[in-house]
Amino acid sequence: MSYVVKIDDLWKRFPLRRDRPGFKEFIVNIPHFLQRNQDSHFWALKGINIGVKEGECLGVIGRNGGGKSTLLSLILGTMYPTKGNIKVSKKMTPLLELGAGFHPDITGRENILINGVLLGLMRDEVIDRMDDIISYSEIGDFVDIPVRTYSTGMYLRLAFSIAIYTDPEFLLIDEILSVGDEFFQKKSKNTIIQLIKGGVTTILVSHNLAAVKEMCNRTIWLDNGEITAEGETEKVLEEYLRNIG
Amino acid sequence: MDIIDREVKRKKDLLLLLTKKEVTLKYKRTVLGILWSLLNPLLLGLVLFIAFTIFLRFHMENYTFFLLSALFPWTWFSTSVTISSGTLIANIQLVKKVRFPRYFLVLATVLTHLVNFLFSLPVIIALAYYYGKGPSIIWLLGIPILIVVQFMATTGICLMVSILNAYFRDMEYIIAVFVNLLFWMTPIVYPLDMVPAAYRLYLAINPLTYLITAWRDIFMSSAIRWGNIGISWLVSLVFLSFGILLFQKLGKRLDEVI
Numbered sequence: 001m002s003y004v005v006k007i008d009d010l011w012k013r014f015p016l017r018r019d020r021p022g023f024k025e026f027i028v029n030i031p032h033f034l035q036r037n038q039d040s041h042f043w044a045l046k047g048i049n050i051g052v053k054e055g056e057c058l059g060v061i062g063r064n065g066g067g068k069s070t071l072l073s074l075i076l077g078t079m080y081p082t083k084g085n086i087k088v089s090k091k092m093t094p095l096l097e098l099g100a101g102f103h104p105d106i107t108g109r110e111n112i113l114i115n116g117v118l119l120g121l122m123r124d125e126v127i128d129r130m131d132d133i134i135s136y137s138e139i140g141d142f143v144d145i146p147v148r149t150y151s152t153g154m155y156l157r158l159a160f161s162i163a164i165y166t167d168p169e170f171l172l173i174d175e176i177l178s179v180g181d182e183f184f185q186k187k188s189k190n191t192i193i194q195l196i197k198g199g200v201t202t203i204l205v206s207h208n209l210a211a212v213k214e215m216c217n218r219t220i221w222l223d224n225g226e227i228t229a230e231g232e233t234e235k236v237l238e239e240y241l242r243n244i245g
Numbered sequence: 246m247d248i249i250d251r252e253v254k255r256k257k258d259l260l261l262l263l264t265k266k267e268v269t270l271k272y273k274r275t276v277l278g279i280l281w282s283l284l285n286p287l288l289l290g291l292v293l294f295i296a297f298t299i300f301l302r303f304h305m306e307n308y309t310f311f312l313l314s315a316l317f318p319w320t321w322f323s324t325s326v327t328i329s330s331g332t333l334i335a336n337i338q339l340v341k342k343v344r345f346p347r348y349f350l351v352l353a354t355v356l357t358h359l360v361n362f363l364f365s366l367p368v369i370i371a372l373a374y375y376y377g378k379g380p381s382i383i384w385l386l387g388i389p390i391l392i393v394v395q396f397m398a399t400t401g402i403c404l405m406v407s408i409l410n411a412y413f414r415d416m417e418y419i420i421a422v423f424v425n426l427l428f429w430m431t432p433i434v435y436p437l438d439m440v441p442a443a444y445r446l447y448l449a450i451n452p453l454t455y456l457i458t459a460w461r462d463i464f465m466s467s468a469i470r471w472g473n474i475g476i477s478w479l480v481s482l483v484f485l486s487f488g489i490l491l492f493q494k495l496g497k498r499l500d501e502v503i
Contacts, residue, residue, distance in 0.1 A: 023409070024419075073500070076344050078343070079500040080500065100343055113262055114266060117259045121255070
C-alpha cells in the first residue's frame with residue numbers, strides 16, 4: 001500500500017532568543033543580528049524518518065518537549081522544516097487545538113462556515129451539513145450567538161463536530177480525547193474509533209497510553225527530537241513504561 | 246482537473262468568507278456601522294477644510310469636492326496598510342494552527358476596506374452632482390480600472406508590512422509615522438500645481454501622486470489620463486511582485502518568530 005505521509009530525515013530548529021528585536025535596532029546593527037542567528041538555537045527534531053501507510057493509526061508518545069507537537073505542525077504545514085522532506089498525499093484534518101480558527105465575536109453558525117471551508121469543504125457543502133454539525137455538537141440555540149459566550153465545553157464540542165463532518169481522510173490528533181463532559185467524551189472517542197476502523201489514516205499524539213494502546217497499531221516514542229523506539233504499540237509502550245518506571 | 250477546480254472554488258469561498266467576517270466585525274451588524282466608517286474620512290476632511298480655508302485662508306473653487314475626491318481613495322489605502330500591519334498577529338491562532346494561504350488574511354483586509362470605499366462612492370456622486378461635474382459615463386470605465394490598480398499596489402504594500410511586523414514588533418509604529426508622512430507628501434489637501442517647481446520632483450517620485458491625481462481627474466473632470474494610470478499601474482505591479490516575494494520568503498520562517 002502507498003504512503004499517506006512519508007517523512008525523510010526531518011530536522012527542525014528554533015532560535016533560542018524568542019524576544020523580537022525592533023526594526024530600528026536591526027537597521028543599526030545588522031551584522032550583530034545575523035551573527036546571533038547563527039549560534040543560539042534549539043533542535044526540536046533531529047533527523048526523523050517516518051512512513052505511515054493508508055489506513056494505519058500511528059501513535060506518538062514521549063515526554064513533554066520531545067518534539068511531538070512540532071512533528072504534527074510540520075506535517076500539517078503550519079511550520080516549515082529546517083531540513084528534510086515531508087510528503088503528504090491525503091487531505092489532512094487537524095484535531096490539534098480545537099477551535100483555533102474560531103473568531104469570538106461572530107456566531108457559531110458563521111464560525112462553522114469558515115472552519116468547514118478551512119478544513120477542506122466548499123461553502124455549499126458546509127451549509128448542507130450545518131444541521132448535522134449543530135445536532136452532533138449539542139449546543140442547541142447557542143449556535144446563533146457569538147462564540148465568546150460559550151463555555152469551554154461547548155466551544156470544544158462545536159470545533160470537534162465541524163472537524164468530523166468534513167470527510168476526514170487523514171486525522172492529526174493532539175491530545176484531544178477529553179472533549180466536553182464524560183458523555184461527550186465517550187461519544188467523540190467512539191466517533192474517532194469508528195473513523196479509524198473505517199480506514200481513515202491517523203496520527204495520534206497522546207499521553208493517554210490506554211487510548212494509544214486501544215487505537216494504534218504502531219507507535220513511535222519521541223524523546224529529545226529523536227525516535228527512541230518504534231514498532232508494535234504493545235512493545236513500544238512496554239519499553240517506554242520500563243524506562244520511565 | 247476536477248480536484249483542481251474544486252480547490253479553486255474552495256479558496257474563493259474561503260477568501261469571501263474571511264472578507265465577509267471582517268466586514269461583519271467592522272460594521273457590527275448595524276446600519277449605522279456603515280455611516281460610522283464613512284465618518285472617519287469625513288471628519289478628517291472637515292478638520293482639514295476648517296484649517297485650510299478658514300484659518301489659513303486658502304481659497305480654491307470646489308475645495309470640499311477637491312479634498313474628498315482624494316481623501317476617500319487615500320483612506321482605503323492608508324487604513325488597509327495600517328490595519329494589515331497587525332493582521333498576522335491578530336490572527337495568530339489561525340496562522341499557527343490552521344493550514345491555509347496566509348496571504349488571504351491580508352487580501353481580506355484590503356477587500357474589507359475596498360467595500361468601505363465603495364460605500365463612500367455615493368457621497369462622491371452626490372458631490373459631483375452638486376457641483377455640476379458629473380457623474381458621467383467615463384466613471385464606469387475609470388473607476389474599475391483605478392480600483393484594480395490601487396488594489397494591486399495596496400495589496401503589495403500590505404503583504405510587506407504584515408510580514409515585516411511579524412518579525413519586528415516596532416514596525417507598526419514606524420508604519421503609522423510613515424503613512425502620516427506620505428499623506429502630506431501626496432497632493433491630497435493641496436493641488437500639485439501649487440507646489441513650487443523645485444519641490445515638485447519629490448512629489449513626482451511618490452507613486453501615490455499619480456494614483457491620487459488619476460482619481461481626482463475622473464471624479465472632478467471625468468478625464469482618464471492614461472499617462473498617470475500607466476505609471477500607477479507599473480508601480481503597483483512592482484509593489485505587488487515584491488510584496489508576494491517578501492511574504493513568501495519570510496513566511497517560511499514565520500513559525501519561528503511569531
